[in-house]
Amino acid sequence: MSKHTSFLRFLVLSSVLLSSVSYGSAGITSSFVRSEWPSIDIPLDNEVFAIPKGYNAPEQVHITQGDYDGKAVIISWVTPKESGPNKLQYGTSEKQYNFSAEGTTTNYTFYNYKSGYIHHCLVDGLEIGTGDSAREFWFQTPPKIDPDASYTFGIIGDMGQTYNSLSTLEHYMQSGGQTLLFVGDLSYADRYENNDVGIRWDSWGRFIERSAAYQPWIWTVGNHEIEYMPKMGEVRPFRNYLTRYVTPFAASKSTSPLWYSIRRASAHIIVLSSYSPFVTYTLQWRWLKEELTKVDREKTPWLIVLMHSPLYNSNVKHFMEGESMRAAFESWFVQYKVDLIFAGHVHAYERSYRFSNIHYNVSSGDRYPIFDKSAPVYITVGDGGNQEGLAVSFRDPQPDYAAFREASYGHSTLELKNRTHALYHWNRNDDGKKVPTDSVVFLNQYWASNLQRRRKLKKTNRRIATYL
Amino acid sequence: MSKHTSFLRFLVLSSVLLSSVSYGSAGITSSFVRSEWPSIDIPLDNEVFAIPKGYNAPEQVHITQGDYDGKAVIISWVTPKESGPNKLQYGTSEKQYNFSAEGTTTNYTFYNYKSGYIHHCLVDGLEIGTGDSAREFWFQTPPKIDPDASYTFGIIGDMGQTYNSLSTLEHYMQSGGQTLLFVGDLSYADRYENNDVGIRWDSWGRFIERSAAYQPWIWTVGNHEIEYMPKMGEVRPFRNYLTRYVTPFAASKSTSPLWYSIRRASAHIIVLSSYSPFVTYTLQWRWLKEELTKVDREKTPWLIVLMHSPLYNSNVKHFMEGESMRAAFESWFVQYKVDLIFAGHVHAYERSYRFSNIHYNVSSGDRYPIFDKSAPVYITVGDGGNQEGLAVSFRDPQPDYAAFREASYGHSTLELKNRTHALYHWNRNDDGKKVPTDSVVFLNQYWASNLQRRRKLKKTNRRIATYL
Numbered sequence: 001m002s003k004h005t006s007f008l009r010f011l012v013l014s015s016v017l018l019s020s021v022s023y024g025s026a027g028i029t030s031s032f033v034r035s036e037w038p039s040i041d042i043p044l045d046n047e048v049f050a051i052p053k054g055y056n057a058p059e060q061v062h063i064t065q066g067d068y069d070g071k072a073v074i075i076s077w078v079t080p081k082e083s084g085p086n087k088l089q090y091g092t093s094e095k096q097y098n099f100s101a102e103g104t105t106t107n108y109t110f111y112n113y114k115s116g117y118i119h120h121c122l123v124d125g126l127e128i129g130t131g132d133s134a135r136e137f138w139f140q141t142p143p144k145i146d147p148d149a150s151y152t153f154g155i156i157g158d159m160g161q162t163y164n165s166l167s168t169l170e171h172y173m174q175s176g177g178q179t180l181l182f183v184g185d186l187s188y189a190d191r192y193e194n195n196d197v198g199i200r201w202d203s204w205g206r207f208i209e210r211s212a213a214y215q216p217w218i219w220t221v222g223n224h225e226i227e228y229m230p231k232m233g234e235v236r237p238f239r240n241y242l243t244r245y246v247t248p249f250a251a252s253k254s255t256s257p258l259w260y261s262i263r264r265a266s267a268h269i270i271v272l273s274s275y276s277p278f279v280t281y282t283l284q285w286r287w288l289k290e291e292l293t294k295v296d297r298e299k300t301p302w303l304i305v306l307m308h309s310p311l312y313n314s315n316v317k318h319f320m321e322g323e324s325m326r327a328a329f330e331s332w333f334v335q336y337k338v339d340l341i342f343a344g345h346v347h348a349y350e351r352s353y354r355f356s357n358i359h360y361n362v363s364s365g366d367r368y369p370i371f372d373k374s375a376p377v378y379i380t381v382g383d384g385g386n387q388e389g390l391a392v393s394f395r396d397p398q399p400d401y402a403a404f405r406e407a408s409y410g411h412s413t414l415e416l417k418n419r420t421h422a423l424y425h426w427n428r429n430d431d432g433k434k435v436p437t438d439s440v441v442f443l444n445q446y447w448a449s450n451l452q453r454r455r456k457l458k459k460t461n462r463r464i465a466t467y468l
Numbered sequence: 469m470s471k472h473t474s475f476l477r478f479l480v481l482s483s484v485l486l487s488s489v490s491y492g493s494a495g496i497t498s499s500f501v502r503s504e505w506p507s508i509d510i511p512l513d514n515e516v517f518a519i520p521k522g523y524n525a526p527e528q529v530h531i532t533q534g535d536y537d538g539k540a541v542i543i544s545w546v547t548p549k550e551s552g553p554n555k556l557q558y559g560t561s562e563k564q565y566n567f568s569a570e571g572t573t574t575n576y577t578f579y580n581y582k583s584g585y586i587h588h589c590l591v592d593g594l595e596i597g598t599g600d601s602a603r604e605f606w607f608q609t610p611p612k613i614d615p616d617a618s619y620t621f622g623i624i625g626d627m628g629q630t631y632n633s634l635s636t637l638e639h640y641m642q643s644g645g646q647t648l649l650f651v652g653d654l655s656y657a658d659r660y661e662n663n664d665v666g667i668r669w670d671s672w673g674r675f676i677e678r679s680a681a682y683q684p685w686i687w688t689v690g691n692h693e694i695e696y697m698p699k700m701g702e703v704r705p706f707r708n709y710l711t712r713y714v715t716p717f718a719a720s721k722s723t724s725p726l727w728y729s730i731r732r733a734s735a736h737i738i739v740l741s742s743y744s745p746f747v748t749y750t751l752q753w754r755w756l757k758e759e760l761t762k763v764d765r766e767k768t769p770w771l772i773v774l775m776h777s778p779l780y781n782s783n784v785k786h787f788m789e790g791e792s793m794r795a796a797f798e799s800w801f802v803q804y805k806v807d808l809i810f811a812g813h814v815h816a817y818e819r820s821y822r823f824s825n826i827h828y829n830v831s832s833g834d835r836y837p838i839f840d841k842s843a844p845v846y847i848t849v850g851d852g853g854n855q856e857g858l859a860v861s862f863r864d865p866q867p868d869y870a871a872f873r874e875a876s877y878g879h880s881t882l883e884l885k886n887r888t889h890a891l892y893h894w895n896r897n898d899d900g901k902k903v904p905t906d907s908v909v910f911l912n913q914y915w916a917s918n919l920q921r922r923r924k925l926k927k928t929n930r931r932i933a934t935y936l
Contacts, residue, residue, distance in 0.1 A: 036487035223749040279792045281691040363867035399831035
């Protein structure tokens with residue numbers, strides 16, 4: 001079963017403007033009492049980590065976007081015993097794999113753990129493997145870049161590999177998400193020691209394959225990827241992560257795989273690294289400054305930013321840890337009217353109103369963040385289900401910027417309907433069931449205000465406005 | 469002339485506590501109108517950049533501390549034509565060079581520029597070179613780590629190689645400084661293109677040799693060291709800097725030459741990198757957290773921090789650019805009662821009162837930085853004289869935290885007298901003359917408050933306090 005179809009485009013231009021993120025309504029702290037699955041990692045012999053059958057069978061298959069505009073994918077897999085043919089066969093209809101592509105192979109040691117052979121291959125269609133242990137996967141190409149392309153993204157953070165993680169992943173797979181935006185902290189392998197670190201990176205790779213082999217996961221780096229482990233002689237940051245999860249950073253003229261951007265359907269997605277240099281003059285700062293000027297809202301109306309450490313968070317855990325990056329980048333996010341900023345890190349769910357703190361300064365100005373219609377909505381989804389458990393204490397009183405917060409596991413979905421409207425849900429893991437809980441219609445920060453401006457103009461000056 | 473003497477220790481325990489940095493007096497913006505030397509780089513054929521005579525003669529000699537406690541130095545030099553004997557002869561009296569040491573040699577290209585052979589050699593005494601082109605230098609070893617060791621540090625930032633830079637350097641050499649704390653932005657070679665970048669790193673090396681070969685310069689990295697120059701194919705940050713100026717980072721268990729600490733005489737000096745990762749979980753953050761616990765104020769009473777981008781600055785230029793690092797580290801600096809924080813970056817002079825902003829948060833708390841007797845004094849000396857000129861506009865009104873500010877070129881000196889007192893001057897370059905302008909007596913943040921506590925205790929409970 002291999003499909004390579006162009007996705008249908010739905011041009012749903014709604015004629016009604018729904019007001020959704022209006023400030024003034026009191027923020028909500030959900031009183032939901034979750035019944036939690038055990039917050040322990042699933043044992044390695046559980047079937048979710050099963051090693052596929054066959055000698056040297058490819059495993060840990062995952063794909064990510066391979067270029068700026070979604071016309072390519074990077075397909076990654078691991079062969080455990082030997083490098084084998086570093087070759088990928090692919091085609092556009094079942095059993096007709098007329099094309100092939102060659103990738104790169106690498107392996108590495110981490111402490112005494114020896115990884116399998118890690119393959120990364122850039123292609124635009126796929127079937128993986130040859131011979132007896134061939135395994136077949138399929139994926140759908142995204143619609144062409146188009147301002148009204150309808151597309152559904154999922155968002156997961158801080159996942160790990162517990163029973164809660166499994167629940168989140170299964171719910172996401174029922175959500176209809178076509179591409180996953182992963183906001184950092186992948187395997188939590190750094191909670192282990194010595195060779196178990198590498199082993200738990202492998203098990204996580206097999207764990208997510210059920211989704212990540214069939215649709216792109218867009219990667220953001222988190223603090224659990226740093227893995228500075230001097231006792232084991234491992235001091236180079238991000239080693240396991242960088243070797244296993246690659247990103248198309250060069251396509252967006254980035255100099256590091258840790259920050260980059262992609263365009264997909266009607267979205268321009270910017271991925272930032274909380275744990276790399278980002279202040280004025282640094283390479284990430286220079287790159288972001290340049291990249292924001294390249295965003296074309298006429299082509300990609302939805303401007304979305306991903307990072308691990310949230311800039312706004314009212315949980316007791318990690319409160320104001322994102323201040324350094326907020327000080328560096330918030331004014332740009334307001335200036336460029338970013339629609340949504342997704343982060344993880346805090347093991348709970350939180351959504352903000354449109355607030356900014358860009359008028360604060362150390363000698364005069366506003367005291368606190370204030371309502372700002374040009375500001376992004378900040379959403380924290382660090383509730384993927386890892387073994388560290390939930391961050392259950394929210395700050396009291398609830399700050400004005402905090403619209404909705406709840407300490408449960410779950411994931412989010414963002415359905416871009418057209419250039420003006422998007423339907424958003426946070427989906428709670430409720431006793432193993434997926435329950436859409438925080439549902440919001442977002443108006444596009446560029447087009448919705450344009451529409452409003454046009455209408456106002458029409459009303460007040462109908463004759464002049466006829467050409468609009 | 470080679471000396472290797474142990475420095476005399478002056479045990480000057482003052483019996484009078486001078487109150488110096490009291491908040492409440494109105495801050496000063498000096499009305500001094502400087503007459504400025506031309507802010508252009510000195511031409512390469514000027515004698516200050518003269519290439520020493522003799523075939524392959526060692527040039528660009530500079531030394532820095534080579535270990536944690538000042539018992540070693542790293543001696544660096546360049547041989548322009550060939551690597552030559554990578555050997556250093558040294559001794560403790562003139563013409564008796566009984567010892568020798570071997571170093572490392574490296575060279576590199578930057579665009580098409582080819583560097584000379586750069587030698588770094590770790591020793592505890594010195595004379596450089598052999599054969600016809602041998603050149604002799606000398607330096608004094610610092611006093612042993614001692615809480616009452618008297619020692620004078622100079623502080624220079626943003627130096628460059630203009631006529632103003634030369635004036636600053638000459639004045640510093642008259643100041644009696646024994647070790648220079650350099651707070652970043654060295655050569656300003658990045659204002660040049662192509663091969664002139666490397667050439668201006670070389671000329672700067674010859675320029676500072678008059679001081680840096682005879683006493684340690686302690687290095688801090690600045691934004692002009694980043695040198696991201698994609699048009700020339702040079703994209704690896706800090707390349708010229710890291711190759712030429714080494715630091716004893718491993719001695720303080722740092723993993724990067726860009727952040728480290730040394731102890732010298734009665735001071736514990738922590739060097740930070742404004743342009744490396746520093747938020748929670750990053751390697752610099754972990755290192756600083758650990759290093760601060762190692763500071764022993766009983767042995768090294770004076771806790772001094774160096775960085776390039778200031779945390780407090782009331783100049784229009786670069787205002788609040790240091791907010792990201794302030795958000796990350798300020799609470800530690802207050803908790804550990806850091807005495808002084810020196811920075812550069814802003815091309816003017818500024819000294820703060822003891823202020824902190826650690827009670828600010830985005831949902832409640834104090835609005836502005838407030839007087840805090842546990843806070844460091846922040847001093848900006850980005851006025852070394854580089855070709856970019858002065859930052860002449862200060863914010864108006866003058867913020868409460870700003871004690872003294874003036875847009876002139878100059879350098880600072882800090883004379884540690886004993887465990888409780890230090891005499892500090894900022895020395896303005898005034899029509900080519902050195903003029904001590906902002907003179908302050910600093911009380912040690914650890915010992916002075918201890919003394920005050922003891923006195924108070926004595927007064928209120930004389931009987932109990934007799935054992936103190």
